[in-house]
Amino acid sequence: FFIALHDLGKADLRFQLKASEAMAAAGRDIVKDRDHEIALRDIHSFDHGHAGIAWAAREYRAWLEEDDADQAIWSRWHVWLAAVCGHHGDYPQPAFEGLTGLEADEALMECDRVARQELVHAFEVLILRPAGLSLQDLPPVCSLPARALLAGFCASCDWLGSNTDEFAYRAPDLALGDYLRAQLNQIESSRMLVRYGLLAPAKDYAGLAALLDTGKGETLRGVQTLVDALPATPGLTFIEAPTGSGKTEAALAYAWRLLTAGVADSVVFALPTQATANAMFERVEAFAAKVYGQANVLLAHGKRDFNAGFQQLVERGQRRTRQGDEEASVQCAEWLASSRKRVFLGQIGVCTVDQVLLSVLPVRHKFVRGFGLNKSVLIVDEVHAYDAYMYGLLGEVLKNQWACGGSAVLLSATLSTALRDKLLAAWNSHAAQEEDAPYPALWHATGGATHPLTVADEHRPPRREVGIECLRLTGAYPDEDLQARIVSAATSGALVAVVVNLVDDAQRLARALREHLRDDPGIKVDIFHARYRFADRQDKEAAALAHYGRHAPRTTGRILVATQVVEQSLDLDFDWLVTQICPVDLLFQRLGRLHRHDREHRPLGFETPCCTVLT
Structure with a gap:
């Protein structure tokens, strides 16, 4: 219901004047100096997202036929509306200078007010009533992590829904319910979400051995033997083992298990440097082929456009066979590749860790990154390699993952006890065994006390003297x-x-x-x-x-x-x-x-x- 209200601010004369020819086609022939005196700069700068929540704050009492003297109702509506009306980058506040008092015909402004009210009631009939709800029902509390999740989902939907190649403008010749059903059928029959790289079912988990080069004698070793003992449930997992002991394969295998179990939709692999991200990008191509068969592998860092392998995938994903299918088993949809904001919306995203941290910094569209992370298994390599400021941000990322039911896997060969405790605390967990923690080991935190899984003696890496x-x-x-x-x-x-x-x-x-x-x-x-x-x-x-x-x-x-x-x-x-x-x-x-x-x-x-x- 609230997502349907995301463009409520478009029912405003200033927005409609941005496309006067469309307004004339709809039967509203409005002429400057005769019908209004709105300056051109006010039309161009009009923010319909901000205006949407501002109009709602002003008019919701009439919609609900409630007085709401203590604003108990608005306190709930406000958070939901801020999430959906902020789909262009920021969470707007209901204050909007110049919202009213336009130099325009009163009848035109009244027409817009009625249109907004009728839109709200139409969506009530279309969406709320089939669920046994009405406008008078108080919306549930929307936490800040939930607000970010909703905002990211709404922005992603808005990007897709604004594509006129898929959804052409048309006269309102269908009832709203019939139009909605027709569009849903088109989305499903055309496999739109698959074509844009947002959906791809994972194959059944085939075991970690499927990721090894068994032809060259590779077998399960060390922490890799514990992966199948981990629960296939959301949580924070630490993989602590020496360098070169197969932590990457262990993390990817566990991510595969979570994908198969339906716990996550995708994988995001974050690394400390562009060089390591580039190297990992090449490694996950083979993983993508085994897990998805056909998937979108995306790379995100400041110099990704110079990565030849990534550009080849982009170009390959734009080609079609005679049957109209994607040519490559690993295919990067142009729509996803066009923006680093969308890197986490495909099946596998490889990035530098700063791209992950942007999801909790005050930047535009941070919630799109957050939405992609929340639906993914977040893997952070070399988690010991950052500074105190970055650990503070990483802790906030982990808090959001935990609040939204996401999963994270952290890899390190040299993780200190103090840092592990700090990161566990971000997941509302703590180590049950503070002294003499085993090494190598796996930790899986779901809240509360966390016990490590230890590697059996026969699978421990041999003692290595240098x-x-x-x-x-x-x-x-x-x-x-x-x-x-x-x-x-x-x-x-x-x-x-x-x-x-x-x-x-x-x-x-x-x-x-x-x-x-x-x-x-x-x-x-x-x-x-x-x-x-x-x-x-x-x-x-x-x-x-x-x-x-x-x-x-x-x-x-x-x-x-x-x-x-x-x-x-x-x-x-x-x-x-x-x-x-x-x-x-x-x-x-x-x-x-x-x-x-x-x-x-x-x-x-x-x-x-x-x-x-x-x-």
Whole structure:
């Protein structure tokens, strides 16, 4: 009922004057200077959403035939109307300067007043009475999270309903009820919600093993063995396990279970950086094909238009086969791809975490993002990697997910007890076991005390010892002796990573190492940091994955000089790691790129993992 009132403010002369030809076609031939003196700027700037709630505040007593002296009724109507009348970006207030007192014919303004009242009563007959309700029934309390959910849903519906390719303007030649039924039949028969990428049924859950490369001997390990023990109910789930232990597959498998159970409609995967989001975007394409067969995979961050893979999906989704069906199994509808506001409305959204946090910041259409999140399984990777301000915002996101019955999965290799407790509190939960929490483990919070699931001994990752060499060097910068060792390691076939904390140091070191290898062009020195033009950074990122990734050829040695961009969510595997000193949680992340995968052969001298830390 309230969604039907979202455009109530259009029953106002100022809005109708925006399209005088349509008004003339409807039999209202209104002439300036004869019928009104409304300035052109007032017509162009007229906000019908704001006006809708303002007119309702002024006229609702007449609609309901109630006095409402204490405004008990309006206190309920106000929240519902603010949600639907704010579908153009903000929640409007009922105060509207210049709402009345127009310089226009009194008969025209009375005609608009009657039209608004008749609209309200028509929707009462069409929507409320079949449900056994009337205007006199008090609406239920609408909480703030519910208001945001309703506003996002209404805005999404409004975007679709305003598409004149689907819903052409027509004369009012049908009764309102007949028109509504005809449009509902058209929406269903044309599969409109499917065509616009909003609906796609998930296939039955086939187990986590379906996401693994069993042909190469991959089997369930560590926390992956616990996924099927989690309840398929809304909640907050933590997956805490070492780097490279399959947390991503565990999270996606659990999301698949929730999709199959009808607990969620879609998946949103948030990552700390654009580089990690781009890498994850490629990984979820295969997941989308297995879970949906044909789905909308969307990417959202500030430089997504430079991502070649995403643009190819957009173009592929615009093509049609002779049968008129989408050509690709992973298809990104143009309508969804046209705005980062809509990234969470498809089946799978991959984004940087800031896109998620915008749902609780004072920005326009934040509730559209919130609506998409509430209907999704929200997965946040590297949840330890943010600052105090971002954790405050993430806590608000989790509160909204909990209030709206949503789900969230948080991944980390180095999550502190204090941070876990803070995030659990946002879900109205707490750890039942404060001391000596197990690791690795899964936590599933639904409110109240939460107990972890522990990994059975036979599935625990093997104890991993890393040799640590500490070198005290001027400026923690590799001297000539260490540079010579790095070159020698690469010459012997090792893939070596040198991680420094400043771009300037990375550039200087790469130049020095290339000078060392001037007479050996077969050994390459690559550099990867965040200070490139984005188009160049895309190439550098792809090259790093191609030369040092899981399936990279390991026939010759190679050196990668990088900054912090390599330490999280990128599937890189080095034989030797040299790193400048850094906070210990980040050091663990960097160690996650060292001997990341089991291999039968490593270069001589690098059979066991060793990290050199520069101080």
